Amino acid sequence: MKLSTKGRYGVKAMLDLAIHSAEGHIALKNIAERQDLSEHYLEQLIATLRKAGLVKSIRGAQGGYTLAHEPSEITVGEILRALEGSLAPVDCVLENEPADCVYSSKCVTKKIWMKIRDSINQVVDSITLQDLIDEYNELNKSEGYMYYI
Amino acid sequence: MKLSTKGRYGVKAMLDLAIHSAEGHIALKNIAERQDLSEHYLEQLIATLRKAGLVKSIRGAQGGYTLAHEPSEITVGEILRALEGSLAPVDCVLENEPADCVYSSKCVTKKIWMKIRDSINQVVDSITLQDLIDEYNELNKSEGYMYYI
């Protein structure tokens, strides 16, 4: 039940973008350096995020990335699902195209997996990038930029 | 974010044991046949459950397994954590011995992983085997044993 680095790095990258959004579009190189991630690997992740419509890119020299929407309009759930796929703990309870099972809907344990899935979605869909920015700023205001992403 | 077969098979096996508890101790072979699982593989899983104190074994001919406690005293969370380890989505928020991270407690994203972890635990710890038995019996009472584990 672990999140892969895709999801974790993706949230970090998106929050980094959000926090530095005042600087306009931002080169992947800068995000990778600040967050200590492989630039080449991050490239693949942000390609996924771009195809999911969560970031916009500007090509060429001085190019870079920006969020496609306001931070308050982007949830952690959208980011995680774009990179990890469904957060369902078992394929028989995927939101779309659940894996078919001989036991179909007549299964008691399936209800457990649905509850887990729903509670995870409920948590991640209730957290927006703006919430994270606010928390980051609030904590750093009193502590002097000791907090990280 | 997928549960492995260990956790899924483990819950099935435990619920099978619970439902057939009136028959006394039950051979692994029977569980494996009813639930359509590899007997040899299940053997490894139930060894873990035994070491975790969730089932008791009786060796020799006519031996088998029984639940170590009442179904109402065994939660899905205990079963899953015994077989899967912590359900924390990221190692930095493991309940005991969280992986140390340079960003230690000064990390905004870490709070997301804690919320996910807590909500998963809250769900699985609130479901006991007795709850599953009751649901199984209730559904089958009206539908005539159409429901599965």
Place this chain on the structure above:
DNA sequence: TTTAATTCCTACCTCATTACTCGGTTTTCA
């Protein structure tokens, strides 16, 4: 108009884990 910075794209690689199988040994009931 060239150069450098940057995004975009496809392929490949290595390692750890998952989901088992295999072949026994030990224990105990009938």
Place this chain on the structure above:
DNA sequence: TGAAAACCGAGTAATGAGGTAGGAATTAAA
């Protein structure tokens, strides 16, 4: 004493995770 069962440790094939490598396309700036 034989068969049925739990117990045990090793091996194995497939899969996915977490990258790396190398370049092509695009564009601002010199």
